[in-house]
Amino acid sequence: MSTPPPGKCTVCQVNRVAWTKPRMDFCYSCLPGGPFIPPPCRACGGVDYFSQGLCTRCHPGAPLHVGSCQGCLAWGVYRSTSWQCWSCRWWFTHYPVDTCEFCGRKSRINGQGACRLCWENARLHQQPGRAPNLETVRQHGQQLFFANLQYDKTGAARRRAARARELHQKRPPAIPETITGTRQLLLFRMPPGHGAIKNRALTGDSRLLRYCEPVLREHAERHAWTRRQTNSVVHTLKLLDALQDWPGAKILVSDVTASIRYGGTQTSTLEILAAADLLVDDRTTAVERYFAKKTTGLPQEMTGQLQLWFDVMLKGSATAPRRRPRHEQTIHLHIQGMAPIWRRWADQGHTSLAEISRQDFVEALPAEGANRLFADQGLRSVFAVLKSRKKVFTNPTRGVPIARSNTTIPTPLDTTKIRDALNSSDVTVALAVALVAFHGLTGSQLAAIQLTDISDGKLTLGEKTIPLAGPVLTRLTAYLDHRARSWPSTLNPHLIVNRKTAPRTTPTSRLYAWRTLDVKPQALREDRILQEIFATGGDVRRICDFFGIGIDAAMRYTLVLAQADPEGDSEQ
Secondary structure (H helix, E strand, C coil): CCCCCCCECCCCCCCECCECCCCECCCCCCCCCCCCCCCCCCCCCCCCEEECCEECCCCCCCCCCEEECCCCCCEEEEHHHCCCCHHHHHHHHHCCEEECCCCCCEEECCCCCCCHHHHHHHHHCCCCCCCCCCCCCCECECCCCECCCCCCCCCHHHHHHHHHHHHHCCCCCCCCCCCECCCCCCCCCCCCCHHHHHHHHHHCCCHHHHHHHHHHHHHHHHCCCCHHHHHHHHHHHHHHHHHCCCCCECEEHHHHHHHHHHCCCCHHHHHHHHHCCCEECCCCCHHHHHHHHHHCCCCHHHHHHHHHHHHHHHHCECCCCCECCCCHHHHHHHHHHHHHHHHHHHHCCCCCHHHCCHHHHHHHCCCCCHHHHHHHHHHHHHHHHHHHCCCCCCCCCCCCCCCCCCCCCCCCCCHHHHHHHHCCCCHHHHHHHHHHHHHCCCHHHHHHCEHHHEECCEEEECCEEEECCHHHHHHHHHHHHHHHHHCCCCCCCECCCCCCCCCCCCCCCCCHHHCCCCCCHHHHHHHHHHHHHHHHCCCHHHHHHHHCCCHHHHHHHHHHHHHHCHHHHHHC
């Protein structure tokens, strides 16, 4: 057992104590009456004093004291590296502890049953084109070596060992893998140990991996996954098998998320489990958490009425009166405007929304601002749903004038920013800015464009065909060359891809190409609409047809034209 390092000086808490026998609790710099110059090392004469008359190289407890590797017995490792050479540090994280089948030493054993010392000796006598012969590794003794000189820079030996581990691993008899939809509920949950889970995933046989392996192999080959991405999914499947409470049950999305803390990966694993029909989505959306937070503490009957409205808004209704589900952002804005009003009505003693009168509704609305609009729209939606489901007697919002939103006047952008963004060195950024600047696309439309939407210099968006401008075609050609060089085997049908979406078929986020710019797609689109308003003299019909907006939205931009030419507006 190695000698532990001596304690630190009680004064500076940086240097080690000068002596332990006889005991001295100070270093030479902090000795009373000092500081003193430490003596040279009594073993080698060095001046880098550590403790007990020895330097940092000679003291057995010093961080730079040279010793043998715990794994392969190679000479030349330090205490600061936990007495492990570079290769053994990798072995300690990938192989279990067992008894070597060839030398009988207890160490980390690879898939062929050999420790690293036997493996390196077999490689020493390995013939070209043949596998290492481990049977004759101890025929003439074993050759020790210096540390960090056998490190495999290319990783070929580690890959061969990993493949050999899969082929020669001692597996139990095959068990028919069955998947059941039932799950045994737990009486209580004990948090698993971090090290125990990782060791179980490393040493144990994974039924989940065996079940998903054909799907994983086919999916990885079809989407051109890298070896690293595939191995990350393999490791995560082993972790999920070790974390699973009920063997044979389907995997919860929350369990996949929890595996990240043990070194797992989420997105790619979810794809494989979904393809194997083993995934149960138990995630709670952000708007569901927001609704639960805002309804906590309300009367039970009022909470039930609001829950009915929330379910209809989120999931829609197939029974009469039928309703389509609304976007989560719309529901969130409605809750944001209504939540203070719910709380105020509950504080006033109302236990049900059926008690709310028209006067209560009018008095509860904020005086002005965006919250007035959100509250008005939300409460009208709530009472309309409750009235259709016969949960309230009358709709108190009926006959009350609808709140109008505050009209804002758009402002043009700085031309220099647009020009710099168009000439960006990043071909993805240049293409995205060009499509919005010349053709007025939205961020969502830009992210949804697919390769098949562009043909013969024209872009097809729904029923509209747009001839692409010359500067856009130039940047499109440069981007397609970059896309073909970077991801030649990707199956993603979308025009714009990145490192995360290339091995999948999902689109990028609508702000992916704009994160490094001071310009946002909505602001640039508004600037283009303003320029078209000035160019056409306020032709609202052309603006609606070209940009796909409504009359009310187009009239908002004509206010800028009226402010720029107030006399002409008055003459008209």
